[in-house]
Amino acid sequence: MLKYALVLLAFAAPAMAEDMTYDDCVAMVDRSPATAEKKSAAWQVHGGGAAAMHCHALALYALQRYDEAARVLDALGRNRDVPAAGRSALFDEAGSAWLAADKPGQAVTSFTAALADKPNDLGLLSSRARARGLIRDWRGAESDLSAALAQDANRADLLVLRASSRWAxxxxxxxxxxxxxSLEVYPDYPPALVERGKMKYSAGDLAGAKRDWQSAAARGQGRTAADAKRYLNELQSKGGK
Incomplete structure (x- = not known):
């Protein structure tokens, strides 16, 4: 989910007709995003400014209208009245919304805009690297990951992502x-086991690949476990024991 950009609280936005504040609007997103979407849209018409726009973006995101939410957040990020730190946070949220909309190219653009104000932000570098990986910009992804790992060399997740970029x-x-x-930092880290299994398979070590994928399937969750099981099924279909 998007994080609420508290930087917008610096805006002196007028209350809605019902004396609703920005905090009230954000709370409504949690209770009834459809109602929050309508009220925040009306608030914008009546001069709610950046606070109303941001609440509207949160409501759109909660309604899974990710593309629309991203566009609103990008527009807010381009508002030069927003402090630099606020613009960076908004572009960061826009990037996350673009990823949710399955538009990684636009996400790269938003994360790049966020990095303009925070060029060494580890989280932003990691997010842009993931987006770049989705559009197969492996060199760009590796560059971002190397910059992030220069700040924290013990991030097993980023090491695995850079390994994928380098392999590609x-x-x-x-x-x-x-x-x-990555496995020194986090022994038996499931995503690392999935990648190591792929490397072993490529080298002809089918038994080793199978062991890694079995371990990843047993220890991992979500997509990691699903990927490991898929590789195991493919191995079995090709006659691997």
Whole structure:
């Protein structure tokens, strides 16, 4: 979910007709996003300004209208009346909304705008790297991940992502080194086991790949476990024991 951009509280937005404040509107998003969407839209018409726009974006996101939410957030981020820190937070939220809308290219643009004000932000670098990976910009993803890892070398998740980016570029040695390091930081880390299994499979070590994927399937959750099970099924269909 989007995080609420508290920087907008600095805006002296007028209350709605019902004396609703920004906090009231945000609370309504949790209770009834459809009602919050309608009321925040009306608030904008009556001069609610950036606070009303942001609440409207939150309501749109809660209603899974991700594309619309992203567009509102990007528009807010371009508002030069918003302090720099606020613009960065808004573009960050826009990037997350674009990802939810399955539009990683637009997400890259929003995260890049956020990084203009916070060029060394680890979270933003990581988010843009993930978005770049989705559009197969492996070199860009690796660059962002290396910058993020320079700040925190013990992020097993980022090491796995960089390994994937390096592998996609044909840098098998660098990819393997990242996986080794990630498993030193986080022994039996399921995403690392999935990637190591793929590397072993590529090298012809089918038994080793199977062991890694079995462990990842048993230990992992969500997409990680699903990927491991898919690889195991594919291995079995190809005659792997």
């Amino acid at each position: 570029q044909g840098n098998k040695t660098g990819a393997a080194a990242d996986i080794v390091r």
